[in-house]
Amino acid sequence: MxxxxxxxxxxxxxxxxxxxxxxxxxxxxxxxxxxxxxxxxxxxxxxxxxxxxxxxxxxSVTLPVPVIDESKCSGCGICAEVCAFHAILSFGNRAITFPELCHGCGGCARFCPEGAITEAARExxxxxxxxxxxxxxxxxxxxxxxxxxxxxxxxxxxxxxxxxxxxxxxxxxxxxxxxxxxxxxxxxxxxxxxxxxxxxxxxxxxxxxxxxxxxxxxxxxxxxxxxxxxxxxxxxxxxxxxxxxxxxxxxxxxxxxxxxxxxxxxxxxxxxxxxxxxxxxxxxxxxxxxxxxxxxxxxxxxxxxxxxxxxx
Amino acid sequence: MRIAVTAQGADLDSAMDPRFGRCRNFVIVDSDSDKFEAFSNESVMASGGAGTQSAQFLVNKGVDAVVTGNVGPNAARALEAAGIKVYVATSGTVRDALQAYKEGRLSPVSGATVDSHHGMGRR
Structure with missing residues (x-):
């Protein structure tokens, strides 16, 4: 109980x-x-x-946070659009991440059409x-x-x-x-x-x-x-x-x-x-x-x- | 050049809003024609990520420079990465800020001027 x-x-x-x-x-x-x-x-x-x-x-308790492979990023901006916490921004042909804002939902990696996003553990x-x-x-x-x-x-x-x-x-x-x-x-x-x-x-x-x-x-x-x-x-x-x-x-x-x-x-x-x-x-x-x-x-x-x- | 000014109201005679991520409005002015558009800021009440959301908004609007009172660490990093120059003006109207910018009386800052969440809980 x-x-x-x-x-x-x-x-x-x-x-x-x-x-x-x-x-x-x-x-x-x-x-x-x-x-x-x-x-x-x-x-x-x-x-x-x-x-x-x-x-x-x-x-250790960790969250999966995004890591961007810049050579694959096309700058489409989908990652920034799906992020409810504005932890990833897209400019021109690159994206930058703010791990301390990330809640670890995995949405950016899932929806990236280029497969440019992998996840790393943040304690x-x-x-x-x-x-x-x-x-x-x-x-x-x-x-x-x-x-x-x-x-x-x-x-x-x-x-x-x-x-x-x-x-x-x-x-x-x-x-x-x-x-x-x-x-x-x-x-x-x-x-x-x-x-x-x-x-x-x-x-x-x-x-x-x-x-x-x-x-x-x-x-x-x-x-x-x-x-x-x-x-x-x-x-x-x-x-x-x-x-x-x-x-x-x-x-x-x-x-x-x-x-x-x-x-x-x-x-x-x-x-x-x-x-x-x-x-x-x-x-x-x-x-x-x-x-x-x-x-x-x-x-x-x-x-x-x-x-x-x-x-x- | 497209210049954004953080403002409490929605026109050139509005007082500036000293906050960046949690400003009431962005007044975006074309410095050649002096035509402007005003946008209410969706991240005024955000619990976090207001600075990054606002920076993304300015990128999407094709802004080259922003005049504001303070920027936090995330906003500063985002604006720098996006190549948007940051100028600090502490008071006056949007029109005053633009005038000062055009006369070269404002100098660009790099890095944050305040800590995270500085603009929370103020109106």
């Missing part, structure tokens, strides 16, 4: 909810954690994974994998999954600095989601744009984290529109409950959106977070609350028979 944690507004507590949900469930369910916020991944600061160093565990980011709390960090994945004890499988991506193209890196992280008989928890980027859709799409349930403020409500409404469009069952976690007003709760009632959990606005939580602490360790009652949230999600998403053995 894939559970994504998203929010319209940034800074509402997506990472807090995702990280602590993973920690609350790890004793009863196989958990993989995917940090899809590839522009500023931060879940590792709280989970402290040991990242594997083998080549298979760290991989835009990396995906790294590892383990949280595994007894023998560095144990290859299949062996650890077969074993009786495994920690949380951890995967995150990082888009290269200066590259404004996150979705391919998000998709590369998503492609690593492994356990068929466990839960994959996805920490999504904030907002409702392409990187968020790439993170959330295909998940079985989406947790929208918000805060009870006018900004929280406005951006929650945008996020609700997005998950409805994607057809994903969802519920809301209200973080910093007690701050602001009750308009988020009223909106959820009016729209029949389940409020899965309210996390109180508490200075001690903020202090724990600021230290890089794990809230479920510092405040065990929050672990119980998150396991309750998980039961609600499971009920809403329908039965997954292969998990019933392990879920308690």
């Amino acid at each position: 894939i559970v994504s944690v998203a929010s319209g507004k940034g800074g509402t507590g997506k990472t807090t909810v995702a990280v602590n949900l993973a920690l609350a469930l790890e004793d009863s369910v196989l958990v993989d954690f995917l940090d899809c916020d590839v522009e500023e991944p931060n879940a590792h600061l709280f989970l402290h994974p040991v990242l594997e160093t083998s080549e298979s565990a760290s991989e 835009i980011g990396v995906v790294e994998a590892g383990w949280v709390g595994a007894p023998a960090a560095g144990v290859p994945r299949p062996a650890a999954e077969a074993g009786a004890v495994r920690g949380i499988g951890f995967i995150h991506g990082r888009v290269n600095i200066g590259t404004a193209l996150a979705p391919p890196v998000v998709k590369a992280v998503r492609s690593k989601a492994a356990p068929a008989n466990g839960v994959v928890i996805i920490d999504s980027p904030p907002g409702t744009s392409c990187p968020v859709v790439a993170s959330v799409k295909g998940s079985d349930y989406c947790i929208l984290v918000t805060e009870p403020t006018p900004f929280g409500l406005n951006d929650l409404m945008l996020a609700v529109d997005m998950v409805r469009e994607l057809g994903i069952p969802f519920g809301v976690v209200i973080n910093r409950a007690g701050l602001g007003d009750d308009k988020v709760a009223a909106f959820c009632r009016q729209e029949n959106i389940p409020v899965l959990l309210e996390i109180p606005f508490d200075r001690r939580f903020a202090a724990s977070y600021a230290r890089g602490g794990q809230l479920v360790r510092d405040f065990p009652e929050l672990g119980d609350a998150l396991r309750g949230l998980w039961r609600q999600i499971r009920a809403a998403a329908g039965p997954l028979p292969e998990e019933e053995e392990t879920l308690r």
